Amino acid sequence: MNVADAFANGVLAAAGFFWDSLFGLIFGFLVSAIVQVALTPATMERFLGPNLKGLLYAAGFGIISSACSYGATAAARGFYRNGADARAVFAFLISSTNMNLAILILFWSLLGWRFAFAEFFGGIVIIAVVTAGLSALFRNGELARLQRAYVSEQTEEEDGEECCHHHHDASGSAARPKLSEAATWRQVGKTALADVKMLRTELVAGYLIAGFASAVIPAGRLAGALHAVGAVPYVGYLLLLLAGLAIAVATFVCSMGNVPVARYLANAGIPLGANTSFIYGDLLILPLIAIYRKSFPHRLVWAFVVLFVAGAMLAGALADLFVGRGAQSSTMGSMTLNDRFTLISNVVALIAVAAVALTARFGAAESAR
Numbered sequence: 001m002n003v004a005d006a007f008a009n010g011v012l013a014a015a016g017f018f019w020d021s022l023f024g025l026i027f028g029f030l031v032s033a034i035v036q037v038a039l040t041p042a043t044m045e046r047f048l049g050p051n052l053k054g055l056l057y058a059a060g061f062g063i064i065s066s067a068c069s070y071g072a073t074a075a076a077r078g079f080y081r082n083g084a085d086a087r088a089v090f091a092f093l094i095s096s097t098n099m100n101l102a103i104l105i106l107f108w109s110l111l112g113w114r115f116a117f118a119e120f121f122g123g124i125v126i127i128a129v130v131t132a133g134l135s136a137l138f139r140n141g142e143l144a145r146l147q148r149a150y151v152s153e154q155t156e157e158e159d160g161e162e163c164c165h166h167h168h169d170a171s172g173s174a175a176r177p178k179l180s181e182a183a184t185w186r187q188v189g190k191t192a193l194a195d196v197k198m199l200r201t202e203l204v205a206g207y208l209i210a211g212f213a214s215a216v217i218p219a220g221r222l223a224g225a226l227h228a229v230g231a232v233p234y235v236g237y238l239l240l241l242l243a244g245l246a247i248a249v250a251t252f253v254c255s256m257g258n259v260p261v262a263r264y265l266a267n268a269g270i271p272l273g274a275n276t277s278f279i280y281g282d283l284l285i286l287p288l289i290a291i292y293r294k295s296f297p298h299r300l301v302w303a304f305v306v307l308f309v310a311g312a313m314l315a316g317a318l319a320d321l322f323v324g325r326g327a328q329s330s331t332m333g334s335m336t337l338n339d340r341f342t343l344i345s346n347v348v349a350l351i352a353v354a355a356v357a358l359t360a361r362f363g364a365a366e367s368a369r
Contacts, residue, residue, distance in 0.1 A: 002257030006215055014211025015089075022070040022185040023345035024102075028071020032078030033192035040223050041083030047335045048084035048092070050143070055131060058088035059123075062095030068077055069293075070203060070283045070347055074195055077295035081151055086143050086296070087131040090304055094130065097283055098123035106341065107257050114323040118276040121322075122315035126280065130304060135301050181312035186360035199291055206287030213250065222247055222261070224270035232269070237273075241313045244274040248281025273320030 035044075048059045058079075065075065080086065097103070099120050108116035113322045134143065178184060196203075219312075226247070230240040265275045284305065292301045 009215035010212035014207045023349035024068020024071040026349035029192045031075040033188045037079035042085040048088035050085040052160045054088040058092040059095040062092040118319035125315035126311035130307045133307035189360045200286040240274040241277045244277035245281040272324040275317035277316035
């Protein structure tokens with residue numbers, strides 16, 4: 001393959017990854033904007049607070065919301081800035097990319113029920129490890145203090161940017177607009193665009209690197225490397241799980257783009273545990289970590305990364321133990337379903353964007369009268 005062909009293939013692959021995850025991106029940024037504009041910190045405390053109920057609400061919301069890791073991260077950022085507990089925020093982030101209904105449907109149809117189960121079960125394991133680890137590392141209300149200081153600092157830095165602030169009443173308390181008002185949706189649109197502009201460098205870099213990695217590094221090489229790692233005496237399996245995560249980091253592929261790669265690795269005979277650890281690893285790609293560093297305190301980011309690695313490896317090992325046998329013999333479904341699902345989802349997402357834009361324009365016209 002010459003340089004021109006490699007470049008063209010890389011750009012086309014990047015465009016394909018973008019298309020596969022477009023609906024997740026759109027809904028992720030819209031959810032984040034709605035949270036920042038319309039929901040109060042008290043609401044975040046009530047539903048995504050520092051307790052088991054908060055974790056359950058967060059995981060449940062992740063199951064039905066964005067299936068794209070970039071979109072989920074944008075939404076998680078909005079939750080955190082509005083007062084949601086850090087453990088609930090990360091529970092949402094993990095469930096969005098591992099327990100989401102769209103992801104589960106695709107894995108079940110294309111790779112079989114074992115992979116779908118491993119995805120869902122693995123998400124529960126990772127959430128348990130991450131939340132328990134954060135509780136152990138940050139005690140006596142330190143998470144809340146860290147959050148207040150960080151959000152206050154970020155708000156001061158963004159002072160003067162209209163989209164990042166809410167209107168206040170005479171008493172100084174936040175006067176949140178209602179979603180039934182057209183002006184609110186104008187503010188939602190502005191906030192979403194501001195978030196996209198802030199994160200556009202990471203988004204563009206992530207998709208381009210994923211595209212060129214896919215074009216330059218054939219899936220066959222990934223499978224060969226994993227088989228070689230697994231053959232190492234005594235510690236091969238542990239290294240195999242870690243290698244699955246490392247390959248996810250190296251390929252920069254987000255959650256929806258993992259489906260065809262995971263399908264190939266399954267056909268190549270990679271153990272389910274290593275394959276699922278590769279799938280989990282989409283939350284560790286470098287552009288996402290760069291976004292985490294813009295969204296959360298740095299201490300919290302690195303604690304999450306370390307705990308996530310431990311949780312993903314444990315989840316992969318347990319998935320192999322319980323349902324790994326026979327995973328390679330599962331009947332693979334048609335990729336046509338993936339293409340149809342993506343097309344329908346993207347059309348719905350684009351309609352949602354058009355609806356927000358039209359409502360915002362109507363609100364602007366009403367305000368001008």
